[in-house]
Amino acid sequence: MQSTKALAKLTAQIEALERRARTLRANARASAVRKIVAQMHEFQISPSDVKAAFGAMKPIRAKQKKALERPVPRRVVPEKYRHPETGETWTGRGRAPRWLAAAERAGASREQFRV
Structure with missing residues (x-):
């Protein structure tokens, strides 16, 4: 009986902490967006500029991923x-x-x- 109450109390604490973590993440994200928008205004960057730059980065990542997938050639060691x-x-x-x-x-x- 007592362990059931303890488990229920811990579950409630976990749920409260998860809610708090979601709130903190949301606040941090909103703050980051505000900073990004402020810098976009400061440097006169449009959303289309960001979209173009973001799209241009994808092929680079794909190339890097393919380079990592290729097996590294092994060096032939001479017989002794x-x-x-x-x-x-x-x-x-x-x-x-x-x-x-x-x-x-x-x-x-x-x-x-x-x-």
């Missing part, structure tokens, strides 16, 4: 090590391949497989 019998190669990056690790465990030097 080659297995003499199988011809398997390794660039020296990442974990050593099994054939090289096994050869090293058997006493071979990594330099013996250098290309």
